[in-house]
Each structure stands twice: as structure tokens, then as C-alpha cells.
Amino acid sequence: MLQTILYDGTFEGWLCAVFDAYDYRFDDVDIVRCTRFGGNLFERVHDARMDARHSARVWKGLQRKLSAESLHAIYQCFLSEIDGIENSLYRYVRHVLANDASVEEDFSNADVLIVTQVARKVWREQHRMEAFVRFQKTADGLFYSVIDPEHDVLPLIAKHFEARYADQRWVIYDSRRRYGLHYDGSETHTVEIRFAEATAGGRDLAAVYDPEEAFYQELWKQYFHSVNIPARKNTKLHLQHMPRRYWKYLVEKQPRGDRD
Numbered sequence: 001m002l003q004t005i006l007y008d009g010t011f012e013g014w015l016c017a018v019f020d021a022y023d024y025r026f027d028d029v030d031i032v033r034c035t036r037f038g039g040n041l042f043e044r045v046h047d048a049r050m051d052a053r054h055s056a057r058v059w060k061g062l063q064r065k066l067s068a069e070s071l072h073a074i075y076q077c078f079l080s081e082i083d084g085i086e087n088s089l090y091r092y093v094r095h096v097l098a099n100d101a102s103v104e105e106d107f108s109n110a111d112v113l114i115v116t117q118v119a120r121k122v123w124r125e126q127h128r129m130e131a132f133v134r135f136q137k138t139a140d141g142l143f144y145s146v147i148d149p150e151h152d153v154l155p156l157i158a159k160h161f162e163a164r165y166a167d168q169r170w171v172i173y174d175s176r177r178r179y180g181l182h183y184d185g186s187e188t189h190t191v192e193i194r195f196a197e198a199t200a201g202g203r204d205l206a207a208v209y210d211p212e213e214a215f216y217q218e219l220w221k222q223y224f225h226s227v228n229i230p231a232r233k234n235t236k237l238h239l240q241h242m243p244r245r246y247w248k249y250l251v252e253k254q255p256r257g258d259r260d
Contacts, residue, residue, distance in 0.1 A: 002028050004040070007048040007086075009033040011078050014086055015055035017048040018093055031086040058093075065096050070104045073119035076126075079152045080118050088114045125149055126156045133161075135170060143170040154181055158188050 003026040007013035017031045024046070034047075062071060074092070077085055092111040095103055106112045135143035143165065147154075154174055158181055161172065165183070173180035173193060182191045 002030055002043050004037070004043045004045045005029055005031045005048055006034045006037055006045060007031060008050065009035060011075060012052070012055040013048060013050060014078060014089070015058045016050055017086070018090055019051075019054035019058050020046065020048050021090065023054075029087070029090065031090055033086070061097060062093065065102075067104060073115055076119040076122040076156070077115050079155065080122050081152055082118060085118065088118075122151045122153065122156070125151050126153045129153050129157050130160045133157075133172060135165075141169065143168050145170070145172050146175050147172060148176050149174065152177060154179070162188055 003021075005017045005020060005026070007017040013033075014031065020026075021029050021031070026046075030043070037045075062074070066074075074089060077089055088111050092115050095106075095109055095111060103109065103112060107116070129147060129149060133145050133147060135145045137143055152174070154172065154177075157172070161170065161181075162183060167185075169183060169185055171180050171182045171191070171193075178192065180191050180193055182189050
């Protein structure tokens with residue numbers, strides 16, 4: 001019978017669920033984050049025991065078997081939030097631990113292939129976020145950006161923005177997951193933000209803009225349009241490198257004369 005294991009939604013919680021699957025010797029498992037579990041009368045349900053020693057033990061076991069790149073791929077896949085990815089990762093872990101030889105390139109195994117492909121998708125979105133995020137300055141000198149990525153890439157892009165904007169205070173807010181990163185000039189913290197109704201959930205900060213923000217945004221739009229050469233336009237290539245779903249982050253893609 002299928003054994004459901006509920007976890008708290010964190011990466012450490014998932015590692016604890018993996019530990020319990022081994023510790024209790026569950027055969028057929030379905031690892032589900034508790035907020036997504038709708039209940040099933042025909043399933044047995046187990047709540048993963050949250051214990052830092054358990055998560056550390058699983059991670060150390062994987063460190064002995066996998067390269068740093070493959071370990072990072074596991075984390076990237078977890079952050080993809082794709083339905084069922086917890087179970088693909090669990091089967092991947094079982095495959096890794098059951099073999100003495102490296103299985104990192106065993107693409108005949110469906111779960112090795114899934115982990116490789118999903119990690120690449122998350123990596124691609126991470127780097128697009130690093131390239132396409134545009135900050136807007138508020139009246140109190142805070143630089144602010146709203147993103148809406150398909151995958152939970154905030155933990156992956158933090159170091160990039162800490163290094164690039166080390167001399168500024170900034171917030172990057174994920175409107176889909178309703179949390180953000182706040183860099184205070186020395187450290188980055190995870191934050192939850194409650195917006196006033198007038199800001200449309202944080203997407204419209206016109207009321208708190210620095211007075212010169214709209215002016216500089218308009219200058220940037222004019223510069224972008226002035227250097228664009230219509231004769232060299234290649235829409236297919238352009239969309240390959242900059243898909244339309246990212247345009248909402250880019251000042252230069254907004255109509256001139258608009259604040260947003």
C-alpha cells in the first residue's frame with residue numbers, strides 16, 4: 001500500500017522525509033508537502049519527523065556519493081516546485097545510494113534524466129533573473145523589484161545581487177510565493193511583506209517612488225530605442241534569449257511615457 005509522507009515544504013524537511021522512508025522501511029512512498037495534501041482515505045499518512053540530525057545524515061550520505069555539481073542539481077530540482085519532483089528526487093537518491101559506482105551520467109535511468117533536465121531549467125531561469133531584474137528606487141533610497149518566476153529561484157540569486165549591489169539597500173520580492181529577499185547593506189534576510197491596497201500587491205509603487213525615478217526610467221527607454229537597429233531585427237533570436245514572459249521586468253520593454 002502507498003505510504004504518504006508529509007513534510008513542511010522546506011528542503012531540510014524533504015531530507016527528513018527521505019530519512020524516515022529509509023528508517024521506517026517504507027516500500028512505496030509518496031512525499032508531499034503538507035500544504036498540497038488533499039487527503040486520501042485509502043492511503044497511510046506519516047508526518048516526517050523534523051530533526052536536523054536526520055537531514056544532515058542524508059545529506060552527508062549523498063556528499064560521499066555525488067559531486068558538488070550533482071548535489072546542487074538536487075537542490076535546484078527541489079526549488080523547481082514541479083508537481084511530483086519530491087518523488088523523482090527520492091527515487092534518484094535511492095538509485096545513487098544503491099550503487100557503488102557513480103550514476104550521475106546514467107541517463108538510461110528516468111530519474112537521473114529528470115534531475116538533469118529540471119536542474120538545467122532552473123539554472124536557466126536563475127541566470128535570466130540575474131540578467132533581467134530591474135530595480136526601482138523608492139523615496140527612502142531602497143531599491144525594489146518584483147519578480148514572478150516559474151521556479152523558486154530567490155535562494156539561488158541572492159549571492160549575485162549581494163555582490164553586484166553591495167553598496168545599496170534592496171528588496172527582491174517574489175509575488176507568486178509572497179516572500180522576498182532584503183539586503184540591508186551587510187546581510188540578506190528573508191522577509192514577508194504586507195502591501196497597502198494602493199500598491200496592487202507591490203506591483204505598483206508609484207506612491208512611494210523617488211521623484212526622479214520616472215525621469216531616469218524614461219531616459220533608459222529612450223536610450224534603448226535609440227540604439228535599436230530595425231534592419232538587424234531578429235525576433236526569433238531575440239525571443240530565444242529574452243522570452244516574452246520576462247518583458248514585464250524590463251523598463252526598456254515598456255511603452256515610452258509610462259511609469260511602469
